[in-house]
Each structure stands twice: as structure tokens, then as C-alpha cells.
Amino acid sequence: MDQKKIGSFLKELRKEKGLTQEQLAELMYVSDRTVSRWETGSNLPSLDILIRISDYYNVELSEILDGERKSGKMNKELEETVLKVADYSNDEKMKMMKKLHIFSWIGVVSFLIYLALDVTGLAGQGITEAIASFCSGLSLGMLITAVLYTSNSIYKIKAFKKRLLGKK
CATH class of the missing domain: 1.10.287 (Helix Hairpins)
Structure with a gap:
């Protein structure tokens, strides 16, 4: 995983929605500094936040993790597995x-x-x-x-x- 590439992709998605870092931070219940760290690639969001981000931007989780858009769709079974893992992590x-x-x-x-x-x-x-x-x-x-x-x-x-x- 290329954190810088993921960060650039997250920044691109945020700008496409016309949001500031502060606005995205409020939506994801984190600080704007945390969003900045995601976008520079110094940190990555936790799995539960990644899932919320993918839902919000309407992109697949695999696209965020690859740092680019894909033409194919993520396997539904794999997506359900990832959601179960996120739920387990939250529990x-x-x-x-x-x-x-x-x-x-x-x-x-x-x-x-x-x-x-x-x-x-x-x-x-x-x-x-x-x-x-x-x-x-x-x-x-x-x-x-x-x-x-x-x-x-x-x-x-x-x-x-x-x-x-x-x-x-």
C-alpha cells in the first residue's frame, strides 16, 4: 500500500465534493489535522473510518486502498467480509x-x-x-x-x- 498515493486520492475525492479539510473532519468526527495527515500520507484512517469515507464518496474500499479509481466493482462477498471485520474491530x-x-x-x-x-x-x-x-x-x-x-x-x-x- 502506498500511503502517499492513498492520501492524494483522498484529497482528490474531498476536492471533488468541494469540501474543506475542516468540513470533512466534522463529517468523520476527527480533527482537521488528522485529515491533513491522511492526505499527506503520514497516517491512514482506521478501517471503520475508511468504510465511512468510501460510503460518503461512493467509491469502493479497494479503490481507496489502491489510491485510484477502478472500472470493475468490488466483489460483494469481499465487501461484506470487510464490513464484518470492521464491526469486529469496533466491538x-x-x-x-x-x-x-x-x-x-x-x-x-x-x-x-x-x-x-x-x-x-x-x-x-x-x-x-x-x-x-x-x-x-x-x-x-x-x-x-x-x-x-x-x-x-x-x-x-x-x-x-x-x-x-x-x-x-
Whole structure:
């Protein structure tokens, strides 16, 4: 795939519709800077956005990925497969975001408990000291987990774990 060619084609399609980068960005729910990066070839849209772009411009997905118009039509079965893959990708993103949301709230609540114990001076006495330490550690752990999820490092860790365990 030639990203620069794809970017030029996306720019050509946008200009054919008479849109500015800002207008296209609003339609695709991204920033105008993101559209600029697509058109220069430094980044490519995600699969779900590529499908929305192909629908909006009324071109086949294969034409966008090739960076030029084709005279033939994309196989309907292949198009359905691509749509299923995009739906699966979106479902996976939603699952990950739900987990991230839960982890974040656990971190916030545990930090608030720690903060309440610390402010009231109970964090250094008996069992409440252990609770405060646990909440402090839990909130830090949830923060680290959120960073791993948002940086996609969690997938590298999962792959490493599978290699260690010898799973496919």
C-alpha cells in the first residue's frame, strides 16, 4: 500500500465534493489535522473510518486502498467480509474502552478513599493504615493499567505472555 498515493486520492475525492479539510473532519468526527495527515500520507484512517469515507464518496474500499479509481466493482462477498471485520474491530475497541472505564473508576474511588483517610489523619493508625496503603497501591495500579491500555502496550504484553506459555 502506498500511503502517499492513498492520501492524494483522498484529497482528490474531498476536492471533488468541494469540501474543506475542516468540513470533512466534522463529517468523520476527527480533527482537521488528522485529515491533513491522511492526505499527506503520514497516517491512514482506521478501517471503520475508511468504510465511512468510501460510503460518503461512493467509491469502493479497494479503490481507496489502491489510491485510484477502478472500472470493475468490488466483489460483494469481499465487501461484506470487510464490513464484518470492521464491526469486529469496533466491538473489540468497545470492550477495551469498557474495561478501561471500569479500571479508571476503580482507581478514582480507591484514591478518594486513600485521600479521605489521609486528610482525616486515619491513614497512619492500625487497620486504616493498611486500607490506606492498599487504596494507594490500587489507584497507582489502575493508573498504570490505564496507561498500558491507551498506549496499546497491553497487546504486546499479551503476545509476550503467549510466547512464554507457548500458546498460539
